[in-house]
Amino acid sequence: MDKMYSYKDFEVTVKIESVRALSSEFTYGPPVGYIAVVSICTPDPRRPIGVPIRLVNEGNRLFDTENDAITAGSNAAQRVIDDRLSP
Template sequence: MEKMYSYKGFEVTVQLESVRAVSSDFTYGPPVGYVAVVSICTVEPRRPVGTPIGLVAEGNRVFDTQDDALTTGFNAAKRVIDEKGAP
């Protein structure tokens, strides 16, 4: 899953990577959580700001829900943009 946001003249993309449990039969089970991969780009011209950042929940755990991962990823991007200063 991938979601794009606009914030203060930047484009934020939060992509979710499913983490699955592996059984002893080497088959994949259902997702046990998600990792958020956050990318920030300027809008015009479109240029990346830094490199994508992978985020996990507190305690180095995966996020339990897609909503938690998306919200945390977007909030982290907003903090980075606010620290750098908007155009």
């Protein structure tokens, strides 16, 4: 699941990476959690602001659901943009 949107004239992309456990047979099991990868760009011309941010939950834990990761990534992007725009 990915989410793209505009916030205060910046383009925000939040991509979700699933983390899977390895079984003893070296096959991938179901996702055990998710990581949010946040990218922020200027809209025109499209230029990245810094490098993508990889987010996990408090205590260095994976997010339990894709929606939790999307929400956290969106909130983090908004805080970065607000901090960048503050005098």
